[in-house]
Amino acid sequence: MxxxxxxxxxxxxxxxxxxxxxxxxxxxxxxxxxxxxxxxxxxxxxxxxxxxxxxxxxxxxxxxxxxxxxxxxxxxxxxxxxxxxxxxxxxxxxxxxxxxxxxxxxxxxxxxxxxxxxxxxxxxxxxxxxxxxxxxxxxxxALLQKQNQQLQEIAEERRELVASLQAAQEQYRQMFEEAVVGIYQSSPEGVYFKVNNALARIYGYADAEDWLADIEHHNQRPYVDDSSWQKFQQQIQSRGVVRNLVSKVYRADQTITTICECARPVKSEDGQLLYYEGFVFELPTRNP
Missing domain, CATH: 3.40.50.2300 (Response regulator)
Structure with missing residues (x-):
């Protein structure tokens, strides 16, 4: 018909x-x-x-x-x-x-x-x-009702997804802030822009907020010797990650301590380097 x-x-x-x-x-x-x-x-x-x-x-x-x-x-x-x-x-x-x-x-x-x-x-x-x-x-x-129902279902799924994401972000934040090891994110040039309290204490600060307030210190790479940064980049190029890189770094009072760090690059969908993220252990000072 x-x-x-x-x-x-x-x-x-x-x-x-x-x-x-x-x-x-x-x-x-x-x-x-x-x-x-x-x-x-x-x-x-x-x-x-x-x-x-x-x-x-x-x-x-x-x-x-x-x-x-x-x-x-x-x-x-x-x-x-x-x-x-x-x-x-x-x-x-x-x-x-x-x-x-x-x-x-x-x-x-x-x-x-x-x-x-x-x-x-x-x-x-x-x-x-x-x-x-x-x-x-x-x-x-009928089509509009079906579409409205689908939109409502999508909105509900989005709310659930957002809630799950927020919960995951909160869990990550707690893990980040309460971790016993130092955790950081740094720019492609190696400058830290996000650190947790444990890393701040390694560098001689009371906490991350205190460390970020020291503009001069956190606007430069932490290494005493630039060769450490070169080794960091060499491992990224050869291995794709940094594993157990031992370096000397300056603390807030300009004293020097030794760290061991691991890191990985974080890239965009098109392969552009966005930042590095990694974690740091402070190595015990050896007595002479």
Whole structure:
């Protein structure tokens, strides 16, 4: 079935009338326009057909035995699966009361018998057009609801991820600050820009904040001999990491101590060196 209901011949139509001749006349008229037409001569038969294959529009006679058009319309409007199907009443009843009742119970339009063929075709096409627009609106709303649900799920996953990341960062911060070994991050030029308290104490400071306050000292490489920095770079180039590099470094009071350090480079996704991170042990001073 074509999805463009604006064009004739694109809709499925069910005709419900207990007079077979009326069903035949309307079927012939609508089939000539290319519509897919089915007929039912009772309300119960119509319900079974609608359950099996819901039509796009229903042409419904009011005066029928057992279940009249009003009852059938009310039944369909109470069912979430069929309440959206537009119903056009076709009846010999021309009283205003009958027309009002038809609209009150959910009828979309009303045609009085004897009907004019042009009128039937125009009203059917109009209801098919409205049905298409409503269907597209429902589909769009359903899509938006699905997208909103997906966005909510993504937002919830993001909140959980952020919470996990924050917890991991807090755990790392505690480990960094409370570690018994010195931990640092340094620039590609070898200048420390982040240290923990243990490293600060190795360098003769009370804590990391005290060390960072000494601008002159932490804005230069800590090594006494520049050859230590050359050995650091040589290990990075040859091994990719620094392992157990022993160097002499200046402390805050300009005394010298000996350290052993390990480090690794941290790079960006495109391979650019961002900084080094490593840890440091202070070696015991040997007595002469």
């Amino acid at each position: 074509t999805t463009d209901l604006f064009n004739s011949g694109a809709g499925r139509i069910l005709i419900v009338d207990d007079t077979p001749e009326n069903v035949e006349v309307l079927t012939t008229l609508l089939q000539l326009e290319g519509y897919d037409v089915r007929g039912a001569i009772s309300g119960q038969m119509a319900l079974m057909g609608i359950e099996a294959e819901p039509p796009d529009v229903i042409l419904l006679d009011i005066m029928m035995p057992d279940m009249d058009g009003y009852e059938l319309c009310q039944t369909l409007k109470q069912n979430p699966k069929t309440k959206h199907i537009p119903i056009i009443f076709i009846s010999a009843l021309d009283d205003v009361f009958d027309k009002v009742k038809a609209f009150e119970i959910g009828g979309a339009d009303y045609i009085t018998k004897p009907f004019q063929q042009a009128e039937v075709l125009a009203r059917v096409k109009n209801q098919l057009t409205i049905a298409l627009l409503q269907r597209k609106l429902r589909q769009k709303n």
